[in-house]
Amino acid sequence: xxxxxxxxxxxxxxxxxxxxxxxxxxxxxxxxxxxxxxxxxxxxxxxxxxxxxxxxxxxxxxxxxxxxxxxxxxxxxxxxxxxxxxxxxxxxxxxxxxxxxxxxxxxxxxxxxxxxxxxxxxxxxxxxxxxxxxxxxxxxxxxxxxxxxxxxxxxxxxxxxxxxxxxxxxxxxxxxxxxxxxxxxxxxxxxxxxxxxxxxxxxxxxxxxxxxxxxxxxxxxxxxxxxxxxxxxxxxxxxxxxxxxxxxxxxxxxxxxxxxxxxxxxxxxxxxxxxxxxxxxxxxxxxxxxxxxxxxxxxxxxxxxxxxxxxxxxxxxxxxxxxxxxxxxx
Amino acid sequence: xxxxxxxxxxxxxxxxxxxxxxxxxxxxxxxxxxxxxxxxxxxxxxxxxxxxxxxxxxxxxxxxxxxxxxxxxxxxxxxxxxxxxxxxxxxxxxxxxxxxxxxxxxxxxxxxxxxxxxxxxxxxxxxxxxxxxxxxxxxxxxxxxxxxxxxxxxxxxxxxxxxxxxxxxxxxxxxxxxxxxxxxxxxxxxxxxxxxxxxxxxxxxxxxxxxxxxxxxxxxxxxxxxxxxxxxxxxxxxxxxxxxxxxxxxxxxxxx
Numbered sequence: 001x002x003x004x005x006x007x008x009x010x011x012x013x014x015x016x017x018x019x020x021x022x023x024x025x026x027x028x029x030x031x032x033x034x035x036x037x038x039x040x041x042x043x044x045x046x047x048x049x050x051x052x053x054x055x056x057x058x059x060x061x062x063x064x065x066x067x068x069x070x071x072x073x074x075x076x077x078x079x080x081x082x083x084x085x086x087x088x089x090x091x092x093x094x095x096x097x098x099x100x101x102x103x104x105x106x107x108x109x110x111x112x113x114x115x116x117x118x119x120x121x122x123x124x125x126x127x128x129x130x131x132x133x134x135x136x137x138x139x140x141x142x143x144x145x146x147x148x149x150x151x152x153x154x155x156x157x158x159x160x161x162x163x164x165x166x167x168x169x170x171x172x173x174x175x176x177x178x179x180x181x182x183x184x185x186x187x188x189x190x191x192x193x194x195x196x197x198x199x200x201x202x203x204x205x206x207x208x209x210x211x212x213x214x215x216x217x218x219x220x221x222x223x224x225x226x227x228x229x230x231x232x233x234x235x236x237x238x239x240x241x242x243x244x245x246x247x248x249x250x251x252x253x254x255x256x257x258x259x260x261x262x263x264x265x266x267x268x269x270x271x272x273x274x275x276x277x278x279x280x281x282x283x284x285x286x287x288x289x290x291x292x293x294x295x296x297x298x299x300x301x302x303x304x305x306x307x308x309x310x311x312x313x314x315x316x317x318x319x320x321x322x323x324x325x326x327x328x329x330x
Numbered sequence: 331x332x333x334x335x336x337x338x339x340x341x342x343x344x345x346x347x348x349x350x351x352x353x354x355x356x357x358x359x360x361x362x363x364x365x366x367x368x369x370x371x372x373x374x375x376x377x378x379x380x381x382x383x384x385x386x387x388x389x390x391x392x393x394x395x396x397x398x399x400x401x402x403x404x405x406x407x408x409x410x411x412x413x414x415x416x417x418x419x420x421x422x423x424x425x426x427x428x429x430x431x432x433x434x435x436x437x438x439x440x441x442x443x444x445x446x447x448x449x450x451x452x453x454x455x456x457x458x459x460x461x462x463x464x465x466x467x468x469x470x471x472x473x474x475x476x477x478x479x480x481x482x483x484x485x486x487x488x489x490x491x492x493x494x495x496x497x498x499x500x501x502x503x504x505x506x507x508x509x510x511x512x513x514x515x516x517x518x519x520x521x522x523x524x525x526x527x528x529x530x531x532x533x534x535x536x537x538x539x540x541x542x543x544x545x546x547x548x549x550x551x552x553x554x555x556x557x558x559x560x561x562x563x564x565x566x567x568x569x570x571x572x573x574x575x576x577x578x579x580x581x582x583x584x585x586x
Binding site for chain 2: 105111127142211
């Protein structure tokens with residue numbers, strides 16, 4: 001297939017579908033318990049230099065406990081997909097965890113404004129950047145989930161976003177129409193926060209799924225954090241609710257309020273005061289350092305972090321806020 | 331007529347563009363407020379879609395994120411990014427509203443960076459998010475933005491999101507889907523559209539209190555003029571009431 005044009009951006013992961021197949025051939029399919037702590041899961045499955053994807057959307061259903069633990073364990077030189085990555089991006093920038101980045105949406109926290117520290121890191125010259133869009137990254141995960149090396153799409157063409165991407169423009173072999181071929185991302189490691197999972201890693205998600213269905217299947221290793229463990233019998237009672245099957249999963253960590261300070265659909269709303277505080281302290285490097293020490297580096301785990309920010313009373317308040325509108329459904 | 335601010339005027343102008351039965355892909359902030367206002371005034375059957383997966387909600391109050399729980403309030407479906415963008419790519423999304431740090435005479439938008447060095451930019455912005463996708467696929471792309479000469483730039487530092495690219499038939503040649511593209515630009519001073527042949531931005535309506543000269547003086551490139559330029563009507567009392575008391579009581583957007 002002839003390449004009509006190509007972007008100058010790097011491709012940080014190998015899109016080769018056969019290499020991915022030989023990896024997945026070795027992946028465990030035994031129905032065995034994968035329950036462990038977040039600390040153990042990060043130690044075991046997240047390595048320096050790995051390409052990382054975090055699930056959810058910005059500050060909604062994010063695996064916050066995994067992001068914090070990656071900082072505590074000091075991971076460096078990672079690749080990362082900034083696929084509407086807002087608060088999770090802010091956390092990873094605080095630890096300068098990655099230096100290779102596929103960008104769709106970064107630096108900002110949507111209506112809340114821009115993160116001064118994330119912006120500083122992105123303007124420092126320390127990060128190798130390829131440009132994409134949200135849909136582009138979604139279809140790159142979709143290609144990997146389908147076990148192929150690229151996915152065609154009709155966005156991005158004609159723009160600088162294409163010029164600084166790693167995409168290639170090709171002509172359709174049937175119609176001659178131009179498409180951008182977007183290379184598959186097989187992440188080394190992904191972490192996704194879900195509502196419910198059994199001990200084997202069969203997962204249920206309520207509300208929007210963003211790209212997590214494909215990310216779970218594309219990733220070579222997958223850490224699941226869940227609001228609560230449920231029984232395998234419950235999974236089997238209604239398999240239509242399972243969105244991620246156990247054979248994609250390497251670790252299951254039960255972390256109630258695991259998306260905090262983010263929003264979890266039907267469980268709790270985001271802690272806007274705490275997110276505002278993050279943005280504020282980022283303006284002063286000394287204040288920011290103290291803030292990170294308090295909230296991440298000196299915390300034993302996610303429960304410790306929650307205890308330092310209002311504990312169960314705060315969680316109850318955020319639950320009530322979520323149910324102010326979710327609970328009113330009938 | 332009641333007093334109003336420029337953000338309220340832009341939202342009311344935008345809301346009137348969305349006809350009943352149409353579909354619109356929106357982002358947070360002003361675009362979402364416009365869609366909500368439209369749904370609560372002339373277009374109760376407006377289908378609102380959010381890139382993160384929320385489809386056809388009846389939104390109770392302003393979401394903070396296009397992926398937060400409010401985007402699926404009484405929705406018909408909670409889906410995902412591919413579902414929404416594929417719906418747009420199939421040709422089933424009529425409108426989208428976008429913004430950006432810079433816009434040029436062909437409606438191209440920059441929301442990526444300022445400065446020539448991509449790895450070490452002078453200013454880094456968030457990037458496309460879903461803006462490039464919506465602008466590529468939705469039939470009519472609209473922009474809501476304050477008007478000033480720095481923002482309305484002769485040339486964007488970086489084209490994140492496609493407008494009419496270099497004008498004429500350049501967009502069609504690029505490979506983007508045919509027939510879709512920038513439709514209207516709504517600012518605090520005026521409403522612009524695009525001259526059909528050259529695809530250059532032109533004034534079609536001027537807001538109360540502003541003149542055509544004000545609009546041109548606050549634009550970094552030469553604007554064309556439509557054969558007939560009309561006065562854009564101010565917000566009605568009903569529109570302002572719904573916007574202020576129902577949609578955005580905490581003034582997240584209209585207080586800016």
